[in-house]
Amino acid sequence: MKRLSQWALAVLLLTTVIPAHAAERPYMETEEVFYHVMESHLSKPEVKQLVKGALQSISEHANEKQQLKLPVSAEDDTLGEMEQRMAEWQAKGKWDSTTINTWAIDGMLSTLNDPHSVFFTSDELRLFQSDVENQFVGFGFRMRMQNNELILREIVPGSPAAASKVLKRGDQVKKVGNISLVGKSFEEAYAYLKGEAGTEAVLTIYRASEDREFQVKLQRASLSLPEAEGQLFTKGGIGYISLETFGSDGAIQMRDKLAEFARSGQPMKGLVLDLRDNGGGYLSTARDIASLFMEEGLLMYTTNRNGVEVETWVRNGRDIGIPVRILVNGGTASASELLSGALRDHGIAKLVGTKTYGKGSAQQVIPLSEGDALKLTLNEYFTPEHTVVNHVGLEPDMLVEDYGAQVVEALHSLNVTNWELSDENGDTIVNGVPFPTVDPLFKQASDGLQIKAAVLSHLLGDKSIGEKDYVSLAPYLKSHPSLQLQSQNGVHTLRYQTN
């Protein structure tokens, strides 16, 4: 192109270069974050806003920690003034530079109204990366926040938690050591539970089903989990794949799962992709996974603070050729929403479950000096139909609240006619695939066996049953001849055939 040079020249002159004399600058990390946020954050913040945020945060910490009153002046609205004030306050409070830098950075980031722009120390960065790769150090269980209680969602096979043999899905974690986790946020609880590999802790557990509290001593270990797991449902040629995270192996593992289903020899009639509680991961993995579903198509639009809109396409993929249902919930976020939105817009998949999280933004991890890092929101993305995801979330096509009932509804919509539901070790097993539900499928009551209302309602397609609690099974066994219960050694199996 002719005359592009003019352009680059003009642009070069406008470029701000971050000053690079490191050693003598006590607030260099604050400066770095300041410049990155000013130059790159999606929201195009004002200088004044960041300065206020930083000083406010230091002032609050000073008050909280030392009852030191440091009023924020409305006149401080430049980086220079901010640093001057920081120096002055640091002398008064006698904190080290790391402390005041951390407060300032947290303060600046808090003004962005963006929970996904985060400062990481080098340790936190490592943790974040292992999390995306589905590797972590821990006791070996996964948790869910439910009714403000911290509930074990899954126990990792081969982990210390599994080896202890006393923990069960659905148990509530109440204390770690002497620290109570009751009423704590998920993040706070996580902070108390984490630790180095090899260290030990005593957990206080409450088991609601037995109404008892007990203690267990566990060691933390380093664990690496598969990103994609799954199997075929025993009936109807339907595959099930659960994707935990969009790490670097996610696409390959998913591809291998699909190949495994194809090798089974039975004609495939549908696929259930479980993205519940999948918080996302790498965009490139989401795109590779999308290529397992479609030959070619738009994956998303991304925009940045300058209004530049870029299309991301999936190319050289393969049409999946079978109907797909994606299970989603409030924990389905980011790359999960991206994939769900794109596959829905292309008419490949329908979403079953509850509204998704609503993280329609993309971050980049920017290394800072000293090995720390800044995860900064640079882009917002939209689905191929320009659906806004950020702060909104995706509404499912089939709204189902109950964890087990979501599976039943998905299978229903894939025209599954033969059903076999049972309950084992706290799992709800639907056509051979176990799902880690919190509440058991069946419950023994004075008037006989009861079943989760939501599951039965979606199984029978009878809305009058309702979605809450348990209902007595007996009347339905009578009214639906093809609904049959078999009980053996305390294991109940419910079979059903739709017409």
Add this chain to the structure above:
Amino acid sequence: MQKFIRTLSCVLLAATLLTPGFASAAGGFMPYGDISNHWAKTSIIRGVQAGLFAAGSSAPLFYPNRDMTRAEFVALIDRLYNGGQYQLYPLTFLSEHAEWNRGEGFEEPYLPYKDVDRLTWMYTPTLRVSYILDRLYGPHAIAQVFPGEQMKPNQAITHEEAAKLMQMFTMTGDNQRAWEEVKSWGWLEGESTDLLKRGEAAAAADRLMTYLLQDTILPLLDYDGSKFPMVPEIQELFPLFVTYTDSKTSDEKMYVNAVEAIRNHEDTDNTYLDLEKLASNSFSNQIGVHFYLSWNPSTPLTDNLEEAFRSIDAYFQDKIILPDTLRLLSANVYDIALQMGANDSAEYEKVLKRLAAYEPKLKQDTEEWESLAIYLGALEIKAGLTDKALVRYETFASRHAEALLNSAYYLVQEGRIQEAESLLAKQKPKPSDERMTQLVKLLGQELASLKQQPSIATDLTYTLNHLDRVSSYQVKGEAFLSGFSFKYTQDVDATRNSSHTQGFYQSPQQLVSDKLETYTDGQKKIQYSYDTKKQGWVQHPTDKLDFVHEWVGTQSIQDRMNNLHARYYKQSFGRYDIITEWIPGAALTEKAKSLSFSRGKIKNVSLYMNKYYIDRESDELVKHVWRYEEIYENREYVAYSGTDQYNLSSNVKVSIPDEVRKEVTP
């Protein structure tokens, strides 16, 4: 440090350029259990050693008699290209380090097939080969080899399909002739419709590797002015000159240690003090002592040159005929001369005189004489005595590849193409001399292409004029300038003499891209561009030249050919004609020195290359790829490259909005 400069200087650089990207063979290695009695065994083993075939416990058998699939052969071509990619660089302009399976910019390449999926082993190599073919031959070039929506990667490949892929390494101007060309090189045998066996593929790859390690296509092309005069490749740069046994005298030990140190870049002042001690005593290996003293980085070049000549004196004192040794000693003198000549070209003649003094000591037309004569000729050329060098080189051109190359090159430079042709016609190398056979054939093809220059220039002029005749067109492009990346769509409205460009760019100092929008008023010679930071329009005059490549853009193709020594090369592939244009830096720098640019005076143009892809039916320009590198007196280094795709049938209208003109802040 001078030593490192020396390592990079001409003679030695020539050696590294010719160093193959393929690993060399070693004996006694049997990678598969099913090839020991196969006729292509040696080729298969060589292929494994060169990294063309995977071996090991996961691949215990080679299956040499099975048909090779299309995907397997494409992967083989990918690996062959990878080993010899610098050979095709003048035609691809793809840098060695470009991550070209992801493209060079914002656009990611992809395959025009429905049956080669991203997440398969064959995807990356196939995409890479497709990308190289696109670069060489224009959009969707791979579809000329495997037509249709399906590549059928697991189908057996035919000889002709294999030939169409291998032809990228040849000078055939036309893909219709791929099979004949590849057959004529002896890479494949049999019938074009035969299915290719895996053993045959290994043999073909082996022959192609040998070819790639020798001279390649366009042997006379010197696009950056560093190739000619050509001198031989030096195999052993740091010899001891004498073989020593384990029991060494203390002097011998001192010498061997010094050579070790220089070889490993661990030499210190003491290294050279030791060598000086040996020079002044009766140590017998005076060739080596003086040769290595000439490497002393802390003495002036004139002293180094003295030592280099002393080593030659010592060689003649020894009275033992060792052509390899004399070649290295002469190369050493030539190398120092190149460094001295860079500052003062009068030095070449001085060095030439001294080196030529040894010539009478040698018997003309012996290998020993040739090893000196090749450098005498090179110095003659450097000293401006090209005619003298041509006479010298012609006497041994039939036995010496570099002499033949230099003869042909300088005859062509002097406009004596017919003489070059008759020189070449006289060459009848023995079939056993693979290098000369290959070189003579390649030179013949290149001389033929050189004769087509005027007609290629006419074709290109016609196509570029076509652009001026259309009333409007659209360009979609990506460009890279000094670390910035641009992606844009440009509407050109010839009727109104205006254009409008929209897109975005990425600065190397920024994490997020920014919008780009400009209007150009061709009549008033003003460009308006939107400044997102200032939130307003700014204007620049367009009648002043910033860069040398802009000035070249104003020159007609005829003028480029006549005044700037532009070289043109035309290929045909599928529906496209592809014309590559190179302008050697020296000629361009010379012409541009008298011009002034807003970047200041030009110091050096290290690269100027264009590639035009033309639809043969309509004569319309489809795509243009360029790469320019310029260094200015103020030490600014400008690297500008990019790809533009043209749509001449797009009907666009551009009128510059009033608010753009009005809002301009001067």
